[in-house]
Amino acid sequence: MTYLWDTSHIQPRADVVMPGETMPAVFWNAVKARGPNVWMRQKHLGIWRSWSWQQTGDAVREISHGLMALGFEPRDTASILSNTTIEWVLCDLAVLSAGGVSNGIYPTDAAEQVQYLCEDSRTTVLFVENDEQLDKALEVREALPLLRKIVVVDMDGLRDLDDPDVISLDALRALGREHHKTHPAAVEARVNALQPSDLAILVYTSGTTGKPKGAMHSHAGLVYTVRGYNTLIARSEADECMCFLPLCHIAERMGGEYFSLYTGAKLNFVENPETVPENVREIAPTVFTAVPRVWEKFYSGVMITLKEASGLQQLAYGWAIGVGQKVADLVMAKQPVPGSLKLQFKVARALVLNNVRKLIGIHRARFLVTGAAPISPDLVRWYLALGVPMLEVWGMTETCGASTGIPAERIKPGSIGPAAGYNEVRIAPDTGEILVRGPNVFMGYLNLPEKTAETIDADGWLHTGDVGVMDEEGFFRITDRMKDIIITAGGKNITPSELENELKFSPYVTDAVVIGDQRPYLTVIIMIDQENVEKYAQDHDVPFSNYASLTRSPEVQALIQTEIDRVNKKFARVEQIKKFFLLDTQLSAEDEELTPTMKLKRKLVQTKYAEQIDAMYR
Secondary structure (H helix, E strand, O other): OOOOOOOHHHOOOOOOOOOOOOHHHHHHHHHHHHOOOEEEEEEEOOEEEEEEHHHHHHHHHHHHHHHHHOOOOOOOEEEEEOOOOHHHHHHHHHHHHOOOEEEEEOOOOOHHHHHHHHHHHOEEEEEEOOHHHHHHHHHHHHHOOOOOEEEEOOOOOOOOOOOOOEEEHHHHHHHHHHHHHHOOOHHHHHHHHOOOOOEEEEEEOOOOOOOOOEEEEEHHHHHHHHHHHHHHOOOOOOOEEEEOOOOOOHHHHHHHHHHHHHHOOEEEEOOOHHHHHHHHHHHOOOEEEEOHHHHHHHHHHHHHHHHOOOHHHHHHHHHHHHHHHHHHHHHHOOOOOOHHHHHHHHHHHHHHHHHHHHHHOOOOOOEEEEOOOOOOHHHHHHHHHOOOOEEEEEEEHHHOEEEEEOOOOOOOOOOOEOEOOOOEEEEOOOOOEEEEEOOOOOOEEOOOHHHHHHHEOOOOOEEEEEEEEEOOOOOEEEEEEOOOOEEOOOOOEEOHHHHHHHHHOOOOEEEEEEEOOOOOOEEEEEEEOHHHHHHHHHHOOOOOOOHHHHHHOHHHHHHHHHHHHHHHOOOOHHHOEEEEEEOOOOOOOOOOOEOOOOOEOHHHHHHHOHHHHHHOOO
């Protein structure tokens, strides 16, 4: 135990918490063991509704029987086109319980992408969230001869729909209740017939280059990995988690749904992506996993609030966060914290830091987890200074999520930690590429044996495409993606992600793409944080009529230049950014420039904005 944070309650657990060798076997054992206990909560029309394990089991059983009544066979694929909701989990577990393969589709995907994913996965049943998603399915169903039924979760606005290919989730459950009467043991039979080696889920990569690839994960891989997660950081039934990232992404599917299913930690679903900050404060999770963009947004919110605070409040914050940083630095250096500093930190917590934590909603958090993209080390240090350990994990779709993780008692900002105990990780001596091997590594890409062979070598090592280094303690650090390293016209090797992470630490920058390969100097394309920059403009009487005019205003250009100047001071002259361009279009997940996890696609951005990039070098 340290004075800053207590790691005694987040120690790894290697025992089997819930038995079962397939995910549905684990689920049904959990229903039996935890019956009346609350597992999930979801807010609807301002009221939180709880789902016990037994209620969840009843719903999953009905949907699973409903699928069988539709002729859904073992090894058939069902896809789920929906935002992150409890119904997503119910449908997913029902498909697995029917012996099928479950596939998720991002709700932001266009109709043609839905067609490709259903076609590639050989989907026979498609679950859609609402009328908006149904429209996409209906637009492409003629091109999907294998698609037998579309199941709609929310029928608002569709009461008069009369289509033989479409059924509501409620009607499917009713069908399932009838099927259960005549086939009472059908679900148990399907679950018992499953083999651990059977394909369980498909997780499609976001397709930053080319078409998305369907990563195949077996039941054995899923069960092995969730057990492994507990050896990184243990959870229990006493924990409260938030479920808000896309469930078709490996991070929320494994770290949210399946890990909570295994450990019994409660899953709280946000109302929608826009209400995350408000819902965090309501839920006050004890364990909080998010992507860097979320942590950056919370930090930005605090910084903006601070600018509106009184002079005395700003001074108090400056002193308190300074004390927190001193304590954090000593703890990370494994040095004793003097008694006088401990006392100062107690006062800082009571007067300021606890209020900052409550403002974000992390006042009950035992620890925070960040992953899925690089994060600024300074941002990690800021959360540590608040007194909350932030643990970075690293992994990918193909490794079933986390492959390395920072131990709570040995936090190193900028590092992704040592290899998780359940897999091997090493650096390729010739290329510096990070390689992973273990039972958590995926089965391969669906319908793409050549791509699979390119990715997993003859010795079973997965080639991740990330370049990294390992220190003397066995801690890894990502330096960049193999294909993203910049070599300037002067021959200097530059790691763009380091500069980009520093820029994203600014409350006014949401994302950045550094340019400079075979160029004389570095430039950057920046996506501004609309909310914070608009507020800056309003506070400083900067006129603007729309988003584009906001990005072009001289005052906003000067504001971003100031942020670039701040970053440039941290780097050698040859690594400094000389010019920048602000994207003048307000992007959302529907736009081709962004991945479903809201990251700018480097190659696409460089191609689409080639004219603007060339202008920065003229």
